[in-house]
Amino acid sequence: MIKKKQRILSFSEAIKEAQTQAFKLDKNVFIFGQAVDKTGHVFHTTEGLLKKFGKKRIFDTPNSEQAETMFAAGAANNGLRPVLIHHRVDFMAYTFDELVNWISLWSFKSSGKSSMPLVIRAIIGRGWGQGPQHAKTLHSMFSYLPGLKVIMPSSPSEAKGLLLSSIMSNDPVIFLEYRALYNTKEHVPEKPYFIDLNEPRKRMSGKDLTIVSMGASVLTSIQASENLKSKSINVDLIDLRSLSTFNIEKIFLSVKKTKRLLMVEDGWSNGSISSEIITRVMETGIKLKKPPQRICWPNSHIPMSSVSEKEFYFDQKDVFNASVKLMKV
Amino acid sequence: MTNKLKNSDKLKIYYTLKFIREAQNQIIKRYHPADKMKCPMHFCTGQELMPSVLSLFLKKQDSIYSHHRSHGFYLAKGGSLKKMIAEFYGKRTGTNGGLAGSQELSNTDINFYSGTILSGALSMAVGDAFAKIYKKENSISVAVIGDGGMEEGIVYESLNIASKMRLPALFICENNNYSTHTHLRERVINPKAFNKVKPFGIKCTYINHQNPEKLYSKLSQIITEIKKTKKPQFVEIQTYRFNGHVGPEGDDHFNYRPKNEIEFWKKKDPVLLYKKYLSKKFNNFKKLEKKFDLKIKKVIDAAFIYAEKSKFPKDFKRYNFNNTYSKVVKKFYKNEIKLFKEQEGHKPKPY
Secondary structure, eight states, X not given: OXXXXXXXXXXXXXXXXXXXXXXXXXXXXXXXXXXXXXXXHXXXXXXXXXXXHOTTTEEEOOSOHHHHHHHHHHHHHTTOEEEEEESSGGGGGGGHHIIIIIITTHHHHTTTSSOOOOEEXXXXXXXXXXXXXXXXXXXXXXXXXXXXXXXXXXXXXXXHXXXXXXXXXXXXXXXXXXXXXXXXXXXXXXXXXXXXXXOOEEEEOOXXXXXXXXXXHHHHHHHHHHHHGGGTOOEEEEEOOBSSSOXXXXXXXXXXXXXXXXXXXXXXXXXXXXXXXXXXHHXXXXXXXXXXXXXXXXXXXXXXXXXXXXXXXXXXXXXXHHHHHHHOO | OOSSOOHHHHXXXXXXXXXXXXXXXXXXXXXXXXXXXXXXXXXXXXXXXXXXXXXTTOOTTSEEEEOSOOHHHHHHTTOOHHHHHHHHTTOTTSTTTTSSOGGGOOXXXXXXXEOXXXXXXXXXXXXXXXXXXXXXXXXXXXXXXXXXXXXXXXXXXXXXXXXXXXOOEEEEEEEOSEETTEEHHHHOSOOOHHHHHGGGTOEEEEEOOOOHHHHHHHHHHXXXXXXXXXXXXXXXXXXXXXXXXXXXXXXXXXXXXXXXXXXXXXXXXXXHHHHHHHHHHOTTHHHHHHHHHHHHHHHHHHHHHHXXXXXXXXXXXXXXXXXXXXXTOOSOOOOOXXXXXXXXXXXXXXX
16 A cells, blocks of 8 residues: 555656656657647656757657658667657557668667667557547557567556666667556656566466456556455466567466466457467467457457447456456356 | 869779779679579669769768668778678678678668668668767768659658758769669659759759769768758769669660660760770879779679678577667666556546
8 A cells, every 4th residue: 555655656757757867867868759849748748858958858840750760760870869759659650661671670680780779659549539540559560570679568667667778778669658547646766767678567466367468458457356356366467568578488377377368458359469478378288277368459440439439448347257257167 | 171182082983983883793793603692682883973982071980871772882981892792692791790681781880771661761861960960970971862762752751850950961862764664754743853852941963974073072062061051962963774673684675774875874884984084194094904903803802702601690580689778777676566546547538
């Protein structure tokens, strides 16, 4: 429980703090993108940075996602650490050439002699009537590419450490922030700290069922898991953090213990991270008591109206029910 | 920088012209039947003028981001022929450790980068130029693009940013009239690329001759201006490739280029024209020419031997990620912070 003296930050504040501290730690870090500096402030995550650090460190760009992305690549290739922000991940569709043909393979095609230390922050997922062009996640598409680290934080303290690590990482990172998380709060340590980008985090320990999740769906899973205690179901909950370079050992060990696997993922089920993890667990030959299950979005574009939204997205009740079903003998 | 060309520099240009030409001719000659260079190659015979003259201006800290017809610019930037041939052989001593081939010839040591998906390199040069300003360096970033690449949208996004942000970039468009086998007339309303660049407030120069000394003085002026004003400039050079689009075989049996057009440009061969000019300027030209030929042969032969002897790469998968961090990252934090009631909020707010 919260100790009174602990410092509580929201997800937005944690991201702002990570960027502020990154600016102080390395003068080569800069932030740019469309409408990032003066108004809006990307869900308050860049508020105050312009005043504090000046327009050399944070600036607006024209509506040129492709050029912005290669601008980041060129700057990173010459030793800077750019942070490029897209207000919605959907705009990153413009930049697939840059990610697919340049950034993701920069280290590979130089045999490791060149590196590309850049971060692309993008806002993903559900939010108030955003509809088909403003609420996608696209994370498994990015994860498909060798050479890109795809990071999806699940809470404020995670966001701060993961973003600082992403900025200081010498690999290109796509940093995906689930919109519904910005208002969440928790204790966040004040000093700069870094989280291993390849190491998933155990969020809850239990012996009955393994749930693997990422981003906002971790929160949904936590809420469901708390309620599952009333049914005496103890969940082993793993937060992936990184979607392309996660160390899978932690998942294998957990599934070996619980013999049950449920994937919870905000995103389409076709070619999802869930598909990948289930495949890899099955490939090990670990004997499960029930076939693994996944809760994802239906393979359909995202509707706008709140009634249809309700039908489209899953919630903690769905995770709860799926878990109960998995536990039935 | 002086506009006057010293005798020694004239010979340097001539040597580079010949070196780029002969190196490529030898690759074309040796490609088959040995079949040891197994990658698509886009040769630039006929287009040697710009790289040869540009080479006199560039220092190590200046960077080039080039299109895929890059051999000339790579060598002009001081790239090692040994490493280039080794790269074509797919050997680990190659520029890219044998993992990329001719199409993406890149070498961090000399700040030379290229790629084959048309126009990304130009765009990357803009970011590089920004870093030069950011770090207060007095070097420039050179982007080389073809007339085909000038048709991609990203070019215009990037030109706008370079101009608006006042970045020290030199954009060079080598207009050889053809995108693969399709003539400019079939592709665009306005065949002169620089006309599309002018509206961005970028000073443009159009070069339609094969005279190295005239080009030298023009480039000298342009590069001095870029460094002084920190504003980008654009140079379009009318040129022609003698080889096929992708080699080593020719492709004129497709008859996509009129014979008289090829003949017209062969008469304007930059290597032959300059040779003719210099032979009248230097009394000992024959002797010099012989010396150059011998040196070039030696360098090329040595490069092929080096490539043959080198080993193939091992365990290429490890290069996908660098997996390193800035030195400020000393240890990782093990996050054990528990969740609190506040987090049950999970209600998206309108933005």
